[in-house]
Amino acid sequence: MNEATPVLRIDKLSVDYGYDSRAVHALREVSLTLHSGEVLGLAGESGCGKSTLAYAATRLLPPPGLITGGRVLFSTADGGTLDLLGASDDELRAVRWEEIAIVFQGAMNSLNPVYRIGKQLTDVIAAHRPKTGRAAARDRAVELLDHVGISADRLRAYPHELSGGMRQRVMIAMALALEPRVIIMDEPTTALDVVVQRQILEQITELKTRLGFAVIFITHDVSLLIEIADRIAIMYAGQIIEDATAAEVYHAPRHPYTSGLLHSFPPLHGPKRLLGGIPGSPPDLQALPSGCAFQPRCQLAFDRCGTDRPALSATAFGPDEPLRRVACFHHDADPPLIPDTLSARLGS
Numbered sequence: 001m002n003e004a005t006p007v008l009r010i011d012k013l014s015v016d017y018g019y020d021s022r023a024v025h026a027l028r029e030v031s032l033t034l035h036s037g038e039v040l041g042l043a044g045e046s047g048c049g050k051s052t053l054a055y056a057a058t059r060l061l062p063p064p065g066l067i068t069g070g071r072v073l074f075s076t077a078d079g080g081t082l083d084l085l086g087a088s089d090d091e092l093r094a095v096r097w098e099e100i101a102i103v104f105q106g107a108m109n110s111l112n113p114v115y116r117i118g119k120q121l122t123d124v125i126a127a128h129r130p131k132t133g134r135a136a137a138r139d140r141a142v143e144l145l146d147h148v149g150i151s152a153d154r155l156r157a158y159p160h161e162l163s164g165g166m167r168q169r170v171m172i173a174m175a176l177a178l179e180p181r182v183i184i185m186d187e188p189t190t191a192l193d194v195v196v197q198r199q200i201l202e203q204i205t206e207l208k209t210r211l212g213f214a215v216i217f218i219t220h221d222v223s224l225l226i227e228i229a230d231r232i233a234i235m236y237a238g239q240i241i242e243d244a245t246a247a248e249v250y251h252a253p254r255h256p257y258t259s260g261l262l263h264s265f266p267p268l269h270g271p272k273r274l275l276g277g278i279p280g281s282p283p284d285l286q287a288l289p290s291g292c293a294f295q296p297r298c299q300l301a302f303d304r305c306g307t308d309r310p311a312l313s314a315t316a317f318g319p320d321e322p323l324r325r326v327a328c329f330h331h332d333a334d335p336p337l338i339p340d341t342l343s344a345r346l347g348s
């Protein structure tokens with residue numbers, strides 16, 4: 001497969017929590033494509049639907065979450081396509097962990113406290129590859145720990161004997177155990193200090209290049225994604241509102257929300273800049289405002305934003321699909337329609 005081959009296509013995925021008039025519309029027709037070997041960053045404020053997307057796309061959404069529409073098309077290793085939402089339990093079992101692995105939020109706390117790290121790793125291997133002998137499983141566990149920079153002697157350690165960063169690395173090693181082609185990481189470094197966070201991010205990008213898997217990396221910190229992602233999708237109120245290369249998002253954000261997010265976190269590199277934040281708070285997903293969901297907080301809103309809902313539309317075209325998409329009535333302005341005065345106020 002070349003770099004541009006789609007491995008996972010999320011197509012108009014919608015999720016509600018609850019029913020009828022009390023339903024929380026957590027995802028509204030979200031479409032997103034992950035290509036082979038790429039890191040796709042997914043960013044947005046808390047509550048915008050990032051975790052819901054990860055759970056729904058892998059059919060792990062707990063009740064009262066309900067998938068109300070869409071498809072999740074996975075390109076299987078044998079060249080076929082499987083809609084994960086329509087797949088049987090057996091088909092799902094064959095794909096989950098073997099081909100798509102997930103590192104959940106706070107995963108480092110889900111290691112079993114009473115078993116040594118080595119046993120937990122070899123158990124994963126034994127459960128999925130029952131023909132693997134004990135010595136081979138141990139060798140593989142050593143190799144996996146080595147991938148994440150942990151020495152073999154830690155196989156005998158219990159989780160409480162490891163730092164938070166090391167436990168999170170063990171979880172990443174577990175996700176790598178079956179050589180998946182896709183890894184979904186939901187805020188994998190959020191609870192860690194910035195130094196450890198940086199080490200783990202460097203490790204993930206190095207492993208991705210060496211082992212060739214693709215990553216959906218979920219975080220609320222968009223400046224962190226600028227460092228590691230090839231492409232970034234920005235979510236707001238259950239929708240993707242911008243989807244572009246990391247460089248485009250950083251240098252020329254088209255959506256005012258993206259711009260606000262960029263100015264909400266200090267950059268990890270480069271000159272310091274004034275942090276502005278975004279006034280107001282995200283809308284109630286049970287009662288969305290008419291028009292654009294961001295419009296009540298948007299400093300660029302005009303009449304139409306209050307009445308019409310902007311579609312996520314392509315602003316540039318690749319060989320077979322949109323390269324850059326944005327859901328904003330200002331989107332086709334070139335250069336991006338962030339007036340100088342606003343840029344100055346936001347501190348860029």
Ligand SMILES: Nc1ncnc2c1ncn2[C@@H]1O[C@H](COP(=O)(O)OP(=O)(O)OP(=O)(O)O)[C@@H](O)[C@H]1O
Binds near residue numbers: 018050051052053064
């Ligand atoms: N079990 C639930 N019942 C009702 N609403 C829920 C439930 N789980 C999530 N939601 C709502 O769905 C929306 C999306 O939540 P989700 O956890 O996917 O967002 P997120 O962007 O991942 O947030 P965070 O960064 O805080 O993890 C939120 O408004 C949340 O309140």
